[in-house]
Amino acid sequence: MLQLPDQSRVQKTLESIKNIVEQKLFPLEPEFLKAGGCFKKIGPELYEIRRQVKKENLWAPFFSKEWGGMGLSLTEFALVSEGLGRSPLGHFTFGCQAPDVGNMELIHQFGTEQQKQTYLLPLAQGEIRSCFAMTEKDNSGANPTQLQSYAEQKGDHFEINGHKWFTSGAEGSSFCIAMILTNKEANIRERASMILVPCENPGFIIKRNIPVMGHVGSEMMSHAEVEFKNCKVPVENLLGGQGQGFLLAQERLGPGRVHHCMRWIGLATRAFDLMCERAVNRQIKPDQSLGQNPLIQTWIAECKAEIEASRLMVLQTAHIIENHGQKEAKAYISMIKFKCAQMLQQVLDKAIQVHGAMGVSDDTVLAYLYREERASRIYDGPDEVHKISLAKHILRQRNSNKSTKEKGLS
Numbered sequence: 070m071l072q073l074p075d076q077s078r079v080q081k082t083l084e085s086i087k088n089i090v091e092q093k094l095f096p097l098e099p100e101f102l103k104a105g106g107c108f109k110k111i112g113p114e115l116y117e118i119r120r121q122v123k124k125e126n127l128w129a130p131f132f133s134k135e136w137g138g139m140g141l142s143l144t145e146f147a148l149v150s151e152g153l154g155r156s157p158l159g160h161f162t163f164g165c166q167a168p169d170v171g172n173m174e175l176i177h178q179f180g181t182e183q184q185k186q187t188y189l190l191p192l193a194q195g196e197i198r199s200c201f202a203m204t205e206k207d208n209s210g211a212n213p214t215q216l217q218s219y220a221e222q223k224g225d226h227f228e229i230n231g232h233k234w235f236t237s238g239a240e241g242s243s244f245c246i247a248m249i250l251t252n253k254e255a256n257i258r259e260r261a262s263m264i265l266v267p268c269e270n271p272g273f274i275i276k277r278n279i280p281v282m283g284h285v286g287s288e289m290m291s292h293a294e295v296e297f298k299n300c301k302v303p304v305e306n307l308l309g310g311q312g313q314g315f316l317l318a319q320e321r322l323g324p325g326r327v328h329h330c331m332r333w334i335g336l337a338t339r340a341f342d343l344m345c346e347r348a349v350n351r352q353i354k355p356d357q358s359l360g361q362n363p364l365i366q367t368w369i370a371e372c373k374a375e376i377e378a379s380r381l382m383v384l385q386t387a388h389i390i391e392n393h394g395q396k397e398a399k400a401y402i403s404m405i406k407f408k409c410a411q412m413l414q415q416v417l418d419k420a421i422q423v424h425g426a427m428g429v430s431d432d433t434v435l436a437y438l439y440r441e442e443r444a445s446r447i448y449d450g451p452d453e454v455h456k457i458s459l460a461k462h463i464l465r466q467r468n469s470n471k472s473t474k475e476k477g478l479s
């Protein structure tokens with residue numbers, strides 16, 4: 070049964086976030102867009118707003134208080150993530166951007182005390198950034214059991230060789246969590262491990278930032294091709310146990326998906342607001358605004374319904390994860406991925422269409438969001454893979470119900 074979250078504990082937080090996003094971040098966006106989404110251009114202003122966020126105790130809302138965060142529950146952070154998603158600058162400003170969130174949670178849950186002091190502490194305080202390197206150019210990222218990059222243990226260190234790409238935010242990161250084979254002979258899901266690699270290591274080579282739809286981006290808003298060339302790291306840099314790479318990734322799956330989806334819902338809401346504003350203000354005839362056209366009205370209605378449906382589905386998923394665990398939420402965790410990614414693409418497309426030529430210009434944030442977020446249907450597992458996984462799960466359940474009935478057990 071659908072459980073709507075109790076917003077009372079975060080109501081004030083949501084209002085404070087709304088004020089900062091609208092009053093401080095929206096005005097920074099034109100400069101950011103003018104520079105082609107170049108993060109460096111607005112860095113100093115963003116760091117100043119980050120200081121204000123910390124002062125107001127709004128920093129790292131998802132993370133435990135012990136490490137300087139707000140200690141919100143998954144459902145509460147989902148609501149916050151939606152609010153922050155209204156600006157592409159939101160999550161970074163509040164210390165909860167991907168992939169740092171996932172990396173922090175991994176080190177928090179599986180790291181040694183030394184790893185926590187060296188990597189987690191400065192990351193949680195926003196002093197450094199990190200990246201996550203799993204996907205390889207020459208192997209299907211949709212099936213990570215195909216990984217080839219290999220870490221050979223030589224005495225007290227690993228020597229890593231491999232070729233990764235789409236390592237988001239590698240430029241300017243201090244360390245990378247790399248998913249690397251450590252035992253090629255082991256069971257297929259026990260071959261890979263996660264290894265902490267300092268980015269200043271001479272064997273960690275950023276070959277280039279890959280242009281995405283014509284834009285190369287920079288720092289946090291970039292995606293790098295990375296070569297690991299005889300990259301030596303001490304064995305103490307292993308995160309969790311050897312061969313536990315997939316196990317660790319699995320632990321992060323549900324919460325990570327909820328974070329992504331609520332951010333997308335925030336982005337879709339922003340696009341929707343811009344679409345409505347344009348529909349009201351654009352005159353298509355002296356006595357008629359765009360919003361008076363029934364076709365545009367149906368787009369507005371459809372987009373609103375899609376956003377609301379996605380939102381309820383994600384909140385329900387967060388509720389199930391929190392109260393019954395990830396296993397129970399398995400079907401929902403797949404479902405929200407493709408539902409929300411498609412919804413986002415649909416809303417962005419309609420919002421652009423309603424803006425006409427302005428929609429594809431960089432005079433609004435829409436074109437930037439469209440360029441960046443087309444990838445939402447590909448990263449975090451392509452939509453098709455999640456659809457197939459969901460359908461298999463449903464059919465398996467049907468089959469097991471059928472055989473239970475046939476055996477007269479129900």
Ligand SMILES: Cc1cc2nc3c(=O)[nH]c(=O)nc-3n(C[C@H](O)[C@H](O)[C@H](O)COP(=O)(O)OP(=O)(O)OC[C@H]3O[C@@H](n4cnc5c(N)ncnc54)[C@H](O)[C@@H]3O)c2cc1C
Pocket residue numbers: 168201202203204208209210211212234235236237238281292444447448449450451452453454457
């Ligand atoms: C903007 C962006 C940021 C990213 N950031 C990171 C990052 O920080 N770190 C990282 O490690 N990776 C990152 N990735 C990589 C991402 O995780 C992979 O692109 C994704 O897993 C898909 O892998 P692939 O590109 O190799 O596509 P492939 O595996 O080659 O798949 C191509 C297409 O084939 C179809 N397909 C594949 N398998 C199946 C199947 N079993 N059934 C049906 N259809 C299928 C899907 O339509 C899919 O889109 C990022 C990607 C993008 C675009």
